[in-house]
Amino acid sequence: MDVNTLEHTEAWIIALLLFTLMLISTFLGKLLANRVHNTNESEKPSETTSLTALLFFLLAFTFGMSGERYDSRRKVVIEEANSIGTAILRSDLYADSTRAVFRNGFKDYVEARIDYYEAGPNAKAILKADSLSQVISSQLWKHASSLSKDPANLAATQQMIPALNDMIDITTSRLAGEKAKVPQSILVMLFFLAIIIAFYGGYSEGRKGKVDWLVQIGFCLLVSLVVLFTMDLDRPRRGFVNLDIPNKTIIDLRKNFE
Numbered sequence: 001m002d003v004n005t006l007e008h009t010e011a012w013i014i015a016l017l018l019f020t021l022m023l024i025s026t027f028l029g030k031l032l033a034n035r036v037h038n039t040n041e042s043e044k045p046s047e048t049t050s051l052t053a054l055l056f057f058l059l060a061f062t063f064g065m066s067g068e069r070y071d072s073r074r075k076v077v078i079e080e081a082n083s084i085g086t087a088i089l090r091s092d093l094y095a096d097s098t099r100a101v102f103r104n105g106f107k108d109y110v111e112a113r114i115d116y117y118e119a120g121p122n123a124k125a126i127l128k129a130d131s132l133s134q135v136i137s138s139q140l141w142k143h144a145s146s147l148s149k150d151p152a153n154l155a156a157t158q159q160m161i162p163a164l165n166d167m168i169d170i171t172t173s174r175l176a177g178e179k180a181k182v183p184q185s186i187l188v189m190l191f192f193l194a195i196i197i198a199f200y201g202g203y204s205e206g207r208k209g210k211v212d213w214l215v216q217i218g219f220c221l222l223v224s225l226v227v228l229f230t231m232d233l234d235r236p237r238r239g240f241v242n243l244d245i246p247n248k249t250i251i252d253l254r255k256n257f258e
Contacts, residue, residue, distance in 0.1 A: 006184055011239055015228035018191055022220040025195045026202035026211070033206025051197045052219075058190055059226045065182050066233035073177045073236050074246045080170040081249035084110060087140075087163040088256050093156035094147070101143065102160075103257065109136045110253045113171075117247045121237045130175060137168045181234045187227075194223050 006014065084106070091102035112133035119125035141164055148157040198220060205211040232239040 006187065011228055011231035011235060014231065015224045018194060018227055019220050019224035021191075021195050022198035022223065023217065025199040026216050026220070029199040029202025029204075030206035030211050033203045036207065051193075051200060055190075055193050055197050055223070058186075058193065059223065059230070062182055062186060062190060063226060063230045063233075066230045069177070069180055069182070070233045070236065070241065072180075073174070074243060076170065076174045076177050077243055077246040078249055080113070080167075080174055081246075081253060083163065083167040083170050084113070084250070084253055085256070087160070087167050088253070090156070090159045090163050093159055094153065098147065098153075102140065105136060105140045105143070107257045109133060109140065110250065110257075112136055113250055114254075117243075117250065119237075121235075130171065133171060134168075137164070137171075140164060141168065178236065182230070187231070190227065194227075 088103070088106045091099050091106065094102065112129055116126060116129035116133060119129055144157060144160050144164055147153045148161065198216070201216060201219065202211060205216070229241070232241050236243045
């Protein structure tokens with residue numbers, strides 16, 4: 001399976017495909033059991049228990065990994081909003097003319113960061129908005145640096161420089177957080193393991209003479225749903241679980257310029 005294809009395919013499509021393949025594998029396992037003609041009524045129904053336990057352990061581990069990354073991204077967005085808000089407020093420490101220059105720059109910066117959020121999964125739009133925000137933040141930094149040479153602005157500069165530094169650094173953390181995802185190789189391994197276990201489940205049940213399809217379908221559905229939400233948590237720019245609410249904290253910064 002091409003991991004690049006996996007990355008750009010919607011999570012619900014992958015989950016549906018996995019569900020279908022697991023059902024097919026269960027049916028193939030039943031067919032193989034019928035060909036073997038080795039029915040054993042006393043055979044214990046826990047043949048695949050250890051494999052199933054391994055699968056659910058890996059699913060829980062992967063889901064936890066996705067949840068932890070989602071929570072980290074959420075915290076970074078809120079920290080970014082706080083950093084920008086602090087820098088905006090500290091522009092009030094300067095004289096009115098200097099304050100106006102800073103606030104115009106911060107207004108453009110806030111719009112650039114909103115565009116960064118609204119870019120969605122569009123990679124080109126994300127890079128464009130991120131590059132624009134870096135240009136604006138660089139201009140703000142140069143302006144603050146030049147003002148620091150004037151002793152009259154010493155107190156204001158001592159407050160503004162750390163705020164700008166935090167504001168600039170947090171963008172790197174946010175971009176890195178979006179790129180940090182569950183390794184695709186782990187997801188591929190989960191897919192193959194789920195399909196193999198479904199096959200063995202069908203084979204084991206088939207040797208007993210009858211497959212409980214209600215149980216098998218429920219098992220396939222449960223695994224597919226866990227995979228769906230695991231992948232959805234790992235894709236904050238699309239899907240059911242997103243960062244819309246945390247990003248509203250940055251959108252609300254527009255109120256500072258009304």
